Amino acid sequence: MVHYNLKRITVVPTGKDFVDIVLSRTQRQTPTVIHKSYAINRIRQFYMRKVKYTQATFDEKLGTIIDEFPQLDDIHPFYGDLMNVLYDRDHYKLALGQLRTAKRLVEKICKDYVKLLKYGDSLYRCKQLKKAALGRMCTLMKRVGPSLAYLEQVRQHMARLPSIDPNTRTILICGYPNVGKSSFINKITRADVDVQPYAFTTKSLFVGHTDYKYLRWQVIDTPGILDHPLEDRNTIEMLSITALAHIRAAVLFFVDVSGSCGYSIAQQAALFNSIRPLFDNKPLLVVCSKIDLQSLESLPEEDRQLIMEMKKEASKCSGGIASEMMVEDDDCLLTMSTLTEEGVINVKNTACEKLLQHRVEGKMKSKKLEDVRNRIHVAMPRPRDTRERPPVIPAGVLEARAAAAPRAPRRLEKDLENENGGAGVYSANLRRRYILADESWKEDVVPEIADGHNIADFIDTDILKRLDELDREEHQREEGESEEEDMDDDEFRKLSPEEQEALAAIRLARRNIREEHRLKKTTADSRPMVPRKHDKDKRFTVSRMERHLSNLGIDPSAAAARARSKSRGRKRDRSLGYDEEAGVEAMDVEQPKSKKLRMKSRTRSQSRASMEVVPGEGFKDSAQKQQALALGKKAMKKRNKFARKGEADRTIVNLRPKHLFAGKRSTGKTDRR
Known part of the structure; x- marks a missing residue:
């Protein structure tokens, strides 16, 4: 493990950037508004805080740079001499020493001016003392600018070292x-x-x-x-x-x-x-x-x-x-x-x-070995008698060993690894022991997963045989259809024109039936219902459904009533009769609407009662829902009485946005910025 991570040293800013960073942070992190009408003690604390925060920021930034750069006397001699060769040990130490001195002088300036600010007698005097303190700190940092630039070059070069x-x-x-x-x-x-x-x-x-x-x-x-x-x-x-x-x-x-x-x-x-x-x-x-x-x-x-x-x-x-x-x-x-x-x-x-x-x-040969040996105990077994106990090998095994011809020593995978680059370089061939029908298949590249599916699930060893059977079956079916439909030319000429037309119509009807059957097989039960407006042939009618159910021995009255109730409209009343030829309900336009039907239509369009409990609202009955609504109304009464804002009230968070009402705008710059 490398003990010195030279790639994570913080970037060293230049002298000018250093001052900008510290002063900007002081302006953002400390109060910015002070009036001469404030008490003098408050004014002193305001400007003392500015000076102390600036000194603390300088101390933090300089301390980070000094701590992250390696100290040549504390690191390994290899890195110490390497940095001496690359960057000059004296120059490197001098640059870090100047930063330490600057850090100490900034702290001294802070102490001196805080002591003077304690006796400031006006806002103007305190402000001038603060200005002088920050100015001396910035001047000091600008003087160490060459050292900061040198350390930044050293940091960049060290980051490129291996x-x-x-x-x-x-x-x-x-x-x-x-x-x-x-x-x-x-x-x-x-x-x-x-x-x-x-x-x-x-x-x-x-x-x-x-x-x-x-x-x-x-x-x-x-x-x-x-x-x-x-x-x-x-x-x-x-x-x-x-x-x-x-x-x-x-x-x-x-x-x-x-x-x-x-x-x-x-x-x-x-x-x-x-x-x-x-x-x-x-x-x-x-x-x-x-x-x-x-x-x-x-x-x-x-x-x-x-x-x-x-x-x-x-x-x-x-x-x-x-x-x-x-x-x-x-x-x-x-x-x-x-x-x-x-x-x-x-x-x-x-x-x-x-x-x-x-x-x-x-x-x-080191001294540490003795300490380790003192903690290790090796147990040696003691013989229980003087008898010798050689290994027992069956006679058949000895005969087989003697009869077997000497063979070359077995080459292990570790031997191949040592010969071909060692661990990390040699890659074992796992396909070498595959048992396949053809030895040349061992090096074929076959993916295990394709399109999210396991390839092994789709492997069929008899796929070629099954494809041949399907081709043979398709050929036989086509030959059978041709034998059924095709006729000899002589036989076709013997037919009269009426018979030829009838034969063509039969063949067309048979072909349509076959296509319709194939369509039903492919779509199965997933075929959608045909809307009535698209039922041009009037095939899906209530009367046809009644006839079909009657043929099956089922009473069709309940199904017919349900179908008629679903088809009844709200704006027009329909008669109860049906047109058997048209297959749809006949419409009586001239029959006037009764009062009962008008009331029924009106009630259907009304919404449900407010106290009605709907599943999922969390109330067990209407009484509990009514009580909850009353409590909620009572809780909002006091807020409404004092005209306070609620959760649903429209509100403007910021009446005077800063980007519209802050700063000075020149002539012609009154547009939104």
Whole structure:
């Protein structure tokens, strides 16, 4: 976990913006109206509050900036030296010191002017003292404007720095420029470092993460280093020196054996020897890169001798604290090519393994281990007698083992994972053990869910067979219909014209019946009722319904009466007779309306009684509803008597809106603003 989150530091405003923020907040958060007719004590308190609030706001803003910026003496030495290289330790401390001084002086100004305001004898004098206090505070903040601008630039740059944890498992890559460091980190992590065929493409530290043995590892790519004295190195090179000096990591020193980087092996060996003190007590690997251009065996004898000397020095550097358990010297020299990816995974695994052993050995030799051992008890079983009890294996199993031919060891999924990049890089093929009819189907991409439905619910293994049966059945049905309807030409000519017309009418009627039957099957019972005004053929009549029910042996009187009652209108009276041919009720227009019918029509249009209880109102009977209405009317009587506003009264919340009645408007600006 990273202990220093440099990306959440508050933005540092400029000196002018700082003053505007504080004065605007003072104006908004404190009272703004004062009159000379007020008591002098009230006037003093008014202006003292202004001065104190301004000082508190300055104190809060400056305190936030000072607290959020890291203190170089309290953080990890890696971050302390890194900030010294990037921003100059003295300049950084001086800027924060000026803010602390400004904070202290603002507090002193506040105390002095509050003391003077206690003895102010008029509104004018108190106002001038307040003005002087705020003016001195603002002048002081404008003087520290350059420090605020410098800290804002530092904040922006720190926010772009990678999040490096100096205490976690780390692999550090170093070497001359353009030797393949960035290409290697791009291969083993998800970092996207720019790679170009020229020197110093990488100008800052880049961080990537990889997995090995189910642990997360931090990989740091450093800028290239040249072989010259420490005081002559620039800021970019000092980033690499700082990382090598303070981070306890497995160091990979890259050597370009092909010479395409522009530096010979002798120059690279000289750089290795000059920065060798930075490798002490750290696992060190010498990695020969770009072997696709030139292999290690094809090098001249002098260059090969230099690389072997670097290998010996690497084995000595890897000694120190872990000298008793380190792996063989052969593992201190590795070869690889990022173009063909030969040896890339081997370099990563070897570096991780050496660093893991280094850290474990360091913890084993620490003083904390004894405290842990004292709390652990390992129980060892005691033998109860001297008899030996070997494992019992049936004879049949032994015979089967002896008869079975030796087979190759079984390759586990973990073996495949280690060979193909390790955890986090290797993805297991779960389709490999699918049992399918065709082996080529294993790599087919079939979605599990489509349009919100599970694909497995629609899979039918016999779908092709059923489709063939449906096609065969449809073909047979069409042939049967053609045999029924079609006639030979000779037989059709033998018919008279009247018979031919009758045959065509029969065929048409049969076709209509068949279509109507199909329509009924598709719509089922969801077909809507046909309104009477659209019943052009007069098929859906009351008389027809009576005849149909009578044929079924059902008394149709109740159904006919219900149908007639629903069809009776309010404005016109209809007779009780029916026209059998028309199929509808006959209308007697000339018959006058009786008084009884007029009263009946009028009562139907009246609303229900006010005291009638409707389900859902919450009253058990009319008496309870009447009592509740009376109580409500009585409660509103007093409010109505004093003409007070109620919930339903129309009201104007603000009679004089500020945007219409505040401020001065020039000529011609009386429109709504």
